[in-house]
Amino acid sequence: MMKINVVQPKTNVGKAYIFSFTTSAEELDINVSQYTIDGNVDIKGEVLYTGTCFRISGDISFTKSFQCDRCLEYFSQKQMLSFLEECKAEVSDEDVGEEVICFSGNEVDIANLIRETILLSQPLNNICSPDCRGLCLKCGANLNDEECGCDRHIVDPRLAALQKLLNKR
Incomplete structure (x- = not known):
């Protein structure tokens, strides 16, 4: 618990x-099939009382390992995520509908906040780099390593009849 x-x-x-806290993906109950979190998850931040609520902010850093969805190579990336949340000790009628974490006692547990921040920040597709060229659709070669020479031009099926006319000439 944090x-x-x-x-x-x-x-x-x-x-x-x-x-600051140091924890692991297992302790945060992060178990997804698309990637793994290697080693520790480090959380550093600050808490500030504004007079009406507690503002909790900070950074989460960890190493994510995954298989690229385009080229199928395995990669590890260091990730740094930021979070900012407001917490209130008492709930009032004004707080209904607002996105405010409520707590009781003298401690705020931020484990769910950290878990949600990590899970919600991950992209739908794991890509090693924005310019990853992926695999050749014909021969399967990794286009990041070599140019295979295959004709990868794909004709739009809606224009296939026009392509046939051009090929006859």
Whole structure:
């Protein structure tokens, strides 16, 4: 569990207090089939009491290993994610409908916040680089390593009849 004690921040409005945690993907219950998180997940941030709520912000860093969806090579990438959340100790009628984390006692558990930040920040497709060329559709060669020489021109099926006319000439 990653709990932040808010007793000191509550007594000093506007003063930021630093916190840090080190955990793992297993402890955060991150288990997805598209990638793995290797090693530790490091969380560093600060909590600040604004007078009405606690503002919790910081950075999450970890190493993600995955297989590229275009070229099928395995890669590891260092990722850095930021988070910012507001928490309130008491819930009022004004808070209904707002996206505010509510807590009771003197500690705020940020484990769910960290887990959601990591899971929601991941793209639908795992790509090794924006300019990854992928595999040849005909021979399967990795186009990032070599140019295979295959004719990969694909005619739009809606224009196939016109292509046939051009081929007759």
